[in-house]
Amino acid sequence: MKKMRIGVLTGGGDCAGLNPALKWVVKTAMDERLEWKRGTRYEVLGIRDGWKGLVNVDMTSPHTHGSLVPLDPDVVRTWDRYGGTFLGTSRLSPYDPKNDQSKKVIENIERLGLEAVVVIGGDGTLAIATRLSKEGVNVVGIPKTIDKDLPETDYTLGFETALNVITEEVDRLRTTAGSHKRIFVVETMGRTAGWLALEGGESCGAFIILIPECDFSMDRVNELVMKGKRAGTRYEIIVVAEGAKPVGGTEFVKKEGVDSFGHKALGGVGEFVAHEIERGTKLETRSVVLSHLQRGGAPCAYDRRMGRYFGIAAVDLVVKRNFGKMVCVKNGKINFCPLEDIYGRLNLVDVNTQYDAEHYNGRRTILNG
Ligand code: F6P
Numbered sequence: 001m002k003k004m005r006i007g008v009l010t011g012g013g014d015c016a017g018l019n020p021a022l023k024w025v026v027k028t029a030m031d032e033r034l035e036w037k038r039g040t041r042y043e044v045l046g047i048r049d050g051w052k053g054l055v056n057v058d059m060t061s062p063h064t065h066g067s068l069v070p071l072d073p074d075v076v077r078t079w080d081r082y083g084g085t086f087l088g089t090s091r092l093s094p095y096d097p098k099n100d101q102s103k104k105v106i107e108n109i110e111r112l113g114l115e116a117v118v119v120i121g122g123d124g125t126l127a128i129a130t131r132l133s134k135e136g137v138n139v140v141g142i143p144k145t146i147d148k149d150l151p152e153t154d155y156t157l158g159f160e161t162a163l164n165v166i167t168e169e170v171d172r173l174r175t176t177a178g179s180h181k182r183i184f185v186v187e188t189m190g191r192t193a194g195w196l197a198l199e200g201g202e203s204c205g206a207f208i209i210l211i212p213e214c215d216f217s218m219d220r221v222n223e224l225v226m227k228g229k230r231a232g233t234r235y236e237i238i239v240v241a242e243g244a245k246p247v248g249g250t251e252f253v254k255k256e257g258v259d260s261f262g263h264k265a266l267g268g269v270g271e272f273v274a275h276e277i278e279r280g281t282k283l284e285t286r287s288v289v290l291s292h293l294q295r296g297g298a299p300c301a302y303d304r305r306m307g308r309y310f311g312i313a314a315v316d317l318v319v320k321r322n323f324g325k326m327v328c329v330k331n332g333k334i335n336f337c338p339l340e341d342i343y344g345r346l347n348l349v350d351v352n353t354q355y356d357a358e359h360y361n362g363r364r365t366i367l368n369g
Helices: 018-029 032-038 102-111 123-134 159-180 195-204 218-230 269-281 291-295 301-319
Strands: 002-010 040-047 068-071 114-121 139-143 183-188 208-210 236-241 253-258 264-266 285-289 325-330 333-338
Touching: 002 018, 018 040, 018 114, 018 301, 032 040, 040 301, 102 114, 102 123, 114 123, 114 301, 123 139, 139 301, 159 183, 159 195, 159 236, 159 291, 159 301, 183 195, 183 269, 195 208, 195 236, 208 218, 218 236, 218 269, 236 269, 269 285, 301 325, 301 333
Parallel strands: 002 040, 002 114, 114 139, 139 325, 183 236, 183 285, 208 236
Antiparallel strands: 040 068, 253 264, 325 333
């Protein structure tokens, strides 16, 4: 029987759903029941720390070196119950213009005898996969990111678990906010996409939701807060995406510069909004940054299931030698698309159809346009 070795890695920010996907890549690739039909026996090599693990590999002993870990169904048996990634991750880009290490990665893939690499990542990691694919490397992508900003797919692993975190944390905040009659501004992640704030805010019933796709006016925010107060509310929950900004202003950043994927470190808008509400309304206002809590914890049922489906579909593509693709879900159906179709594009909230820009909230009509 033919033997084939495939590699699998997780890159970029971790999130829930990565370990379920890893488990199902391994279980599907090494499923003995499918071996005869395929005429191929697959071996799966886990690559540690994203692309970093393919930059520096000790070729003398690929099975014992720290950047590689041989996987099999026994090793991954319980992985789908856990958050994060057991393979580790990094934001190292082999195409970093300041230090291009892409040749090393290609050489190492060849020297390790990897006939294909399954890449589980967000926009940065999959952009690298796309470029490698153009250089002849056999890659298949699996979409993950709590930001849900990848195009050509209705879902990215980690998003639903992050929404659950937002909902649970806001439930907790409500009891203290109500007791003290305070306004709470909750800052979510999401980079330049408003999905986490919007759908998180909708899930937890936020009074106001501010997203990057629609610049906000502080006067309008304060007007809405005062309207709520006059209507008798004791406290309010305001959800703001880290990438949201006031009209005429710029994004709030925690530090200057970008990482090797070209991403800014966003943060601080929650504190700004809280300060401006207190200044404008004289109502006591506090802010909370949910930060990496949104990426933590065990995967919810949906992420376990989607990790499973994406993992299986990715191996289906490898078996068919249908490379240069990303698995995706569209209208409830698992499918795939060319990696090139997602390169350099982002899936953002459509303010006209998915947001109420007058009340800074989710839309109030769904079927009527
Ligand atoms: O892309 C996922 C994400 O969690 C963003 O929402 C956030 O801006 C960023 O990663 C944070 O990155 P880091 O873990 O490097 O602080």
